[in-house]
Amino acid sequence: xxxxxxxxxxxxxxxxxxxxxxxxxxxxxxxxxxxxxxxxxxxxxxxxxxxxxxxxxxxxxxxxxxxxxxxxxxxxxxxxxxxxxxxxxxxxxxxxxxxxxxxxxxxxxxxxxxxxxxxxxxxxxxxxxxxxxxxxxxxxxxxxxxxxxxxxxxxxxxxxxxxxxxxxxxxxxxxxxxxxxxxxxxxxxxxxxxxxxxxxxxxxxxxxxxxxxxxxxxxxxxxxxxxxxxxxxxxxxxxxxxxxxxxxxxxxxx
Amino acid sequence: xxxxxxxxxxxxxxxxxxxxxxxxxxxxxxxxxxxxxxxxxxxxxxxxxxxxxxxxxxxxxxxxxxxxxxxxxxxxxxxxxxxxxxxxxxxxxxxxxxxxxxxxxxxxxxxxxxxxxxxxxxxxxxxxxxxxxxxxxxxxxxxxxxxxxxxxxxxxxxxxxxxxxxxxxxxxxxxxxxxxxxxxxxxxxxxxxxxxxxxxxxxxxxxxxxxxxxxxxxxxxxxxxxxxxxxxxxxxxxxxxxxxxxxxxxxxxxxxxxxxxxxxxxxxxxxxxxxxxxxxxxxxxxxxxxxxxxxxxxxxxxxxxxxxxxxxxxxxxxxxxxxxxxxxxxxxxxxxxxxxxxxxxxxxxxxxxxxxxxxxxxxxxxxxxxxxx
Ligand code: SF4
Ligand code: SF4
Numbered sequence: 001x002x003x004x005x006x007x008x009x010x011x012x013x014x015x016x017x018x019x020x021x022x023x024x025x026x027x028x029x030x031x032x033x034x035x036x037x038x039x040x041x042x043x044x045x046x047x048x049x050x051x052x053x054x055x056x057x058x059x060x061x062x063x064x065x066x067x068x069x070x071x072x073x074x075x076x077x078x079x080x081x082x083x084x085x086x087x088x089x090x091x092x093x094x095x096x097x098x099x100x101x102x103x104x105x106x107x108x109x110x111x112x113x114x115x116x117x118x119x120x121x122x123x124x125x126x127x128x129x130x131x132x133x134x135x136x137x138x139x140x141x142x143x144x145x146x147x148x149x150x151x152x153x154x155x156x157x158x159x160x161x162x163x164x165x166x167x168x169x170x171x172x173x174x175x176x177x178x179x180x181x182x183x184x185x186x187x188x189x190x191x192x193x194x195x196x197x198x199x200x201x202x203x204x205x206x207x208x209x210x211x212x213x214x215x216x217x218x219x220x221x222x223x224x225x226x227x228x229x230x231x232x233x234x235x236x237x238x239x240x241x242x243x244x245x246x247x248x249x250x251x252x253x254x
Numbered sequence: 255x256x257x258x259x260x261x262x263x264x265x266x267x268x269x270x271x272x273x274x275x276x277x278x279x280x281x282x283x284x285x286x287x288x289x290x291x292x293x294x295x296x297x298x299x300x301x302x303x304x305x306x307x308x309x310x311x312x313x314x315x316x317x318x319x320x321x322x323x324x325x326x327x328x329x330x331x332x333x334x335x336x337x338x339x340x341x342x343x344x345x346x347x348x349x350x351x352x353x354x355x356x357x358x359x360x361x362x363x364x365x366x367x368x369x370x371x372x373x374x375x376x377x378x379x380x381x382x383x384x385x386x387x388x389x390x391x392x393x394x395x396x397x398x399x400x401x402x403x404x405x406x407x408x409x410x411x412x413x414x415x416x417x418x419x420x421x422x423x424x425x426x427x428x429x430x431x432x433x434x435x436x437x438x439x440x441x442x443x444x445x446x447x448x449x450x451x452x453x454x455x456x457x458x459x460x461x462x463x464x465x466x467x468x469x470x471x472x473x474x475x476x477x478x479x480x481x482x483x484x485x486x487x488x489x490x491x492x493x494x495x496x497x498x499x500x501x502x503x504x505x506x507x508x509x510x511x512x513x514x515x516x517x518x519x520x521x522x523x524x525x526x527x528x529x530x531x532x533x534x535x536x537x538x539x540x541x542x543x544x545x546x547x548x549x550x551x552x553x554x555x556x557x558x559x560x561x562x563x564x565x566x567x568x569x570x571x572x573x574x575x576x577x578x579x580x581x582x583x584x585x586x587x588x589x590x591x592x593x594x595x596x597x598x599x600x601x602x603x604x605x606x607x608x609x610x611x612x613x614x615x616x617x618x619x620x621x622x623x624x625x626x627x
Contacts, residue, residue, distance in 0.1 A: 030541040148539035161521070161557040164607075168525030169344035169552050173290040173334060176607045178317045186520035186607050200290060211558060214518045214572060221315075221518075221608050 004053040004151070007039035009073055011059025011066045012093060012120065016137035017084035018042050018058055023140045034151055051076045054150065056143075060086040062093055062120040074127035081146065082123045085136035085239045089208055094120040094242035120242070131156055135191050136206035136239045142191065159191045162210050163203050167194035175202045182222045182235055187213040187245075204238050209245035261442070261449040262466040263473060269327075269448070270301045275463040276372045281409055284340075285374035286333070292317060293333040295340075298374060305330060312419035312600065315609030328375060328443045331419035332599055336380050336528035337373065341387060341404045346550045348400065348535070353544040366400055372409040376437070378430035379422075379599040381412060383528030385436055389591045390531050400550075409456055412437040413448075416480045418488050421600030423613055426491030429597040431484040442477040449477055490613045493620035495594055497584035500619050505577070509618050514573035516608050521556030523602035523610075524579060529595050534559060555579050576610075584616055 008018060021028060021043070037043065038050040048069075055077035061067055074080055082088045096103060097119045104111045123129055133142045142158075149156035163185035167174070175197050176183040183202035185194075189210040196203050215236075222232045236246045264272065276283050285298035288305050298304075309322040310330045322329050347364040354360040384405075391401035415424075415431035424430030433440055438457035442449040449469050452458040494500065524530040532554060538547040553560055555578045561569040569575050587595030596612070603611045 027541050034541060034543070144541060145539060148541055148543065151541075151543060152539075160559070161554070162519070164520040164522045165525065165552070165554060165557065168522060171294075171335070171339065171344075173292045173294070174317075174522065174605055174607070177315060177605050178291045180316075183607075186518035186522070212519055212570070212572060212575075214514075214516075217516050217518055217608055220516075 003034065003036045005036045005038045005050065006054045006056065007048075007050060007052045007073075007077070008037070008042070008056045009039065009048065009058065009069075010041065011057065011070070011087065011123070012062030013059030013084065013086040013091065015042060015058070017087075017135070020083070020138050020140045020143055024143065025140075027140070027144060031147060035147070048073075049076070052078070054079045054081060056081050056083050057087050057123050058083050060091045060093060060120045060122060061117070061126055063116050065115070067117065067126070070123060070126050079130045079150075080123070080127065081131045081133060082129050083133045083135075083138050083143075085134070085206065085208065086120075087123045088132045088134055089240045090120045090122050090242035091136075092239055092241075095237065096120060097242055098237075122242070131158060133158065134189050134208040139192065159189060160211050161190050162186055162213075163188040163190050163192070163194060163197075163207065166190040166192075167197045167203075170194050170198055172197045175200060176221075176225075180225050182225055182227055182231075184218075184235060187215060187218045204235070205246075206239045208240045209243055213245060215245065261440075261451045261469045261474065261477075262461075263447055263469040264441070264450045264464060264466055265447040267447075268464055268466075271464060272460070273298065273301055273374075275460050276409070278463075279370075279460060281370045281372035283372045283374060286328070286330075288319070291319060293319070293330055295335045295373065295375070301327075304328075304375075309417060310419060312421050312604045313609070314421065314603050314611050315606055317604050324445070326443055326445070328413045328441075329417050331415065331417050331422060332377050332380065332601065334526050334601065334605055336526070336599070336601070337376065337384050337408075337410075338387070338528045338530075340371065340373065340408065341384065341401055342391070342531060342533075342552075343404075344552045346400055347547055348550050349548050351546050351548070364400075366403055368403055368407045370407050370409065372411060374411045374413075376410050376412045376433075377415050377599075378412065378433040379415075379424045379427075379597045380528055381410065381433055381436045382424075382427075382429035382597040383599065386529045386591065386593065386595065386597065387531060389593075409438045409460075410436070411439040411441065414440070414442045414477070414481060414484075416443065416484050418484050419600055419604070420489055421603040421611075422488050422598060423490045423492060423600060424598035425485045425488050427495070427594065427596055427598035432481045442480075444473055444476060449473060490611075492584075492594075492596065492598070492613055493617045496588050497581070497594075497616060497619070498588055500616075501581045501585045504619060507619070509615075510573045510577050513576050513610065513615055514571065517572050517576045517610055518608060519556050519572035519575055520607065521554035522605050522607065523612075524554040524556060525552065526601040526605045527583075528599060528601070529583075529597060530554070532560065555582070580612065580616060583612075 039047045146156045175181040181202035184205035185203040188205045189207045191207040283298045287296040304327040307325045311318045349363045352360045391398040412433040438454045452461045534553040556575045558567040561567045583595040
């Protein structure tokens, strides 16, 4: 039996999640021995049309070209795993979903050369997705876990607990309770290792919403800390503005 | 103080010597220190690192440090850290699977390599919490070797609590503010030193190395008054010790729904609670596929995985998860261990981002329905 073939595809994104592969360090060399990487443009392998066991997809569907490519990749891949905020919820670029493409005209000298769709959408809005890795960017450990599970023939599990859980395990002091900062930890999925709170900074939710959350209570909590409605909205509208759980904000705000 | 022992007096100037004696006896020392805006247990190099002149203000969902005039070292109520991470660490390597030379799998267990550890500044509620942990991890029929090893490495130096926070209620749970047993050395802070006594041989050995004088009667009186004050200033009390009759048949009570409107389901309460011991096992894989490390990791009744049966969480909603937490802590614990799971430390109240108060929420069940709202 040959080594499983994998590919890494880029859509509308900053490339940061692909770096999680490079940041594997020594493990990347081990990985290269366990699987055959057939397409990973940033690493120099280019074969976008190849059939693979697992396709990792970074980036959102934001341009007509994105829209065209994604179906074929789905057809040629046994498993499709999205990596990062853009691919999983539409990313920062989904901020334009709220205001339309009017910004394009005001920002660019020759907007006619820019081809974007009206909305930036996650991969799952277009094709079936087998697993989603949340993060902005995702971490090397997330890749390590998924790949090693798949190589062992185990169904990979993705973290689904609040950031507070990993924050408390790290021994960090809660920035919300001890300093009144509007920390998004209680509504955010763990996965980053609580990097921000460990350095005294309130979480801004880059790993996306946890599956069971209470957005309206979080909103009231932030209001109680003295945030104005606009400021509360900005907390939820940063990395994952388009994710349905954070969009519930409108209802919470009444 | 306590049960008829005669305390001695340790002048403030001798405290550094206590620390030195501990080190000479082979102990690493940790003690309370100011870090990241809270008072936390940290490795203690010198008595000068103790939180001199610091106090705290706690209310539901809020913790702030304040300065105090008196200049004492232990004039504060517990911060977020308890003894829990020392005896039941958030991550503990348990065992490892290796691919054997014959192609089979070999299993080996991890034995933690632990130096004797002296903890200065433990409070009565945390001693009581550790006893409850013992009842779980050191059951005669099934002892947890990792817990046992860590537990036995500890030398516990308690300091009686003279500064309970507004969230404390250890008087009502019968677990403080005075430490009565379970410690090696006990201190009671006065303005220019400490009353000190030992309850174990290990404690006594350290005591022998210090220059002590007999405590004056007036010091003992002062300590007694302070403890009485600390016991009576507590603004709240659990309604009863055993909530089994109160929660029974209330699974669908609308009170749970009202709590769930505020509860974030974040599980901070379980993480800071010094008696919460739920955990899951996680594997740390290697890509080379020839070995894996298996870790015990703190879990919480607020995660989906905690109630996973046949691939589905039994408790899907925050309402059900909060209900599990409160009813286990205050009622189910009695079935399991013959005592309450709560020692009145107040941490779950302070460190709940939305300030949900276990005392008030549980009391709502204890009053007749028409009394609610
Ligand atoms: S339930 Fe709350 S008050 Fe009781 S021991 Fe746990 S953290 Fe402390
Ligand atoms: S009670 Fe408070 S700390 Fe506990 S899960 Fe609910 S919001 Fe979080």
